[in-house]
Amino acid sequence: MPISIDDYFQREIIKNARAAQQAIREISDMPRALVKSEMHALNDKLHKMSHPITHLHLKKSINGGGTLTHAATSKAAAAILNAREFRSFAAKQVNSCFKSRLLFKSNPDLARAFYEATLTGEISRQGKKLMAKGELVDKFDFRFDWLPKDLTVRGAKLRLAGNIAWVAQEMGLLKPVKLKVVFVGPVK
Helix, strand or coil, X not given: CCCCHHHHHHXXXXXXXXXXXXXXXXXXXXXXXXXXHHHHHHHHHHHCCCCHHHHHHHHHHHCCCEEEEECCCCHHHHHHHHCHHHHHHHXXXXXXXXXXXXXXXXXXXXXXXXXXXXXEEEEEXXXXXXXXXXXXXXXXXXXXXXXXXXXXXXXXXXXXXXXXXXXXXXXXXXXXXXXXXEEEEECC
């Protein structure tokens, strides 16, 4: 007899909760220097090439947190100006100043690097192009949550990873990073 989708997700959530408990026990028993070394290696393996912005934020978090500013010429600034969510937002803000929160979904690197970031600035029209000038501020940190945002297996696995990172943060192995991105240029 096939199982229902609800039963499947319930099993996945329980399985991931048990895996998280085991990971927490293992992490708390390991020497801090070894854990940090493993975190750097895992960050390089998972993010360095495919998610360079997230890689940079996580590296700063592992190394003690603090503040990180991305210049207008950075990959982060270019990615924001190219993001579908920002393009849609900018189209509604022509010839105005703004302060708003934005959740990136279309670009996986932005989605991981910035969560409900606050943007301030102005949008103007130059010919047929929209021009943006402003900044994004956010805090790169982790939170614990029982349920994934998306009720999928991938969502459950991402929530598990986030919860393990939250434990590392609570243990002082990851530190929050205050983020700022300056962006100036055409909205793509």
